[in-house]
Amino acid sequence: MPGESPFRADFNGLARAEPGLPVTWYSDPDHHAREMRAIFGHGWIAFCRVSDIAPASWRAGPAGPANIVAVRRADGTLAAFHNVCRHRGAEICPHGAGRLDRPLMVCPYHQWAYDLTGRLIATGPARSVEGFVRAEHGLIPAGVAEWGGFVFVNPAGGGQSGFEAAASRDLAPIANWPLAALEVAHREEIEVACNWKIFWENFNECLHCPGIHPALCDLVPIYGRGIMVREDDPDWRARPDAPDPRLAGTLRAGAETWAVGGKAQGAALPGLTAEDVARGHTFGVALPSLYVVGHVDYARAVRVTPLGPVRTRLTAEWLLPPGRAAEPGFDLGRIVAFARQVMAEDAAACEMNQRGLSAAPFAQGTLMQEEYEIHAFHRWVRERLAETDG
Ligand code: FES
Numbered sequence: 001m002p003g004e005s006p007f008r009a010d011f012n013g014l015a016r017a018e019p020g021l022p023v024t025w026y027s028d029p030d031h032h033a034r035e036m037r038a039i040f041g042h043g044w045i046a047f048c049r050v051s052d053i054a055p056a057s058w059r060a061g062p063a064g065p066a067n068i069v070a071v072r073r074a075d076g077t078l079a080a081f082h083n084v085c086r087h088r089g090a091e092i093c094p095h096g097a098g099r100l101d102r103p104l105m106v107c108p109y110h111q112w113a114y115d116l117t118g119r120l121i122a123t124g125p126a127r128s129v130e131g132f133v134r135a136e137h138g139l140i141p142a143g144v145a146e147w148g149g150f151v152f153v154n155p156a157g158g159g160q161s162g163f164e165a166a167a168s169r170d171l172a173p174i175a176n177w178p179l180a181a182l183e184v185a186h187r188e189e190i191e192v193a194c195n196w197k198i199f200w201e202n203f204n205e206c207l208h209c210p211g212i213h214p215a216l217c218d219l220v221p222i223y224g225r226g227i228m229v230r231e232d233d234p235d236w237r238a239r240p241d242a243p244d245p246r247l248a249g250t251l252r253a254g255a256e257t258w259a260v261g262g263k264a265q266g267a268a269l270p271g272l273t274a275e276d277v278a279r280g281h282t283f284g285v286a287l288p289s290l291y292v293v294g295h296v297d298y299a300r301a302v303r304v305t306p307l308g309p310v311r312t313r314l315t316a317e318w319l320l321p322p323g324r325a326a327e328p329g330f331d332l333g334r335i336v337a338f339a340r341q342v343m344a345e346d347a348a349a350c351e352m353n354q355r356g357l358s359a360a361p362f363a364q365g366t367l368m369q370e371e372y373e374i375h376a377f378h379r380w381v382r383e384r385l386a387e388t389d390g
């Protein structure tokens, strides 16, 4: 019924079939540019790990439509700016990272120099000229915040409190994991030939799991039923405490973590509750650019960077206690290989979805009962577009 909630009250699920987003939104360059401006250009984007920027160093790269440079001053404080010189707009720092010999950022084109608060200090060989007010030509600031050992930037500006108001709710489920104290034991990047929204849609449902992820369904039996958690089952209230992993959503008997063989290695991470451990996996999300999944012995973060309408870079980081991966007998390969396979299976599915959508002879796909999280994501996309791009 129009006006009624599309979501079920008695279990997780859609009350009726819902249309997807317009298929043109998955490949049209103009619409993609609109999403980059409205969603990524006004959002908190996971940029790197805090440990990726040492004191007196910088890191530059894309954040949605923006080109951002984050710098750490000698006193440890972070700042972020649009990586664009106020003279004639050259990129100041090449994408990547580097150290600062002096507390200055100097444009390589004509040597305009900025201090680490973004103030323009010198204009290189250009002489001052009538009508030029140096104070009006500082770097454009971007928002910067830290959470869980990640640096987030917001091209539209803002600080830590703005980040917490915007992003902390969906990260709350993973709050018990000591993410800030973990180090990147392994990092991999893949590029997937799909729109960024296809990545998140695939992330938000498990109808594909039985057909796409045989090893994952063996480890997490409820995924083999095409659902993600206990409350997705229409009958779950009849047996809310059933211990069977196919009903409870926990790992198969004897398994402790997402790894080849299912065995955890080393001590459990500090701070986890018995429920956190029993669940086997806990997801936190910071749309549009990050999810983190926590396990008893490690966490894995995946950052999502759109490179074009049908190209998306994924950066996966395996986070472990410092030094853990080098301990005798620790097999990092068992946890890396497991997630690498799942990610490769998902990437192939996303590319298959994109190839079809790019040629779709209809206007919108259809969401079924189990795809309630995709419907919520679509609402989020539409709201961000309406809010920030009229
Ligand atoms: S564009 Fe940077 S100094 Fe000229």
Ligand SMILES: [Fe+2]
Binding pocket: 202, 208, 209, 212, 213, 346
């Ligand atoms: Fe998947």
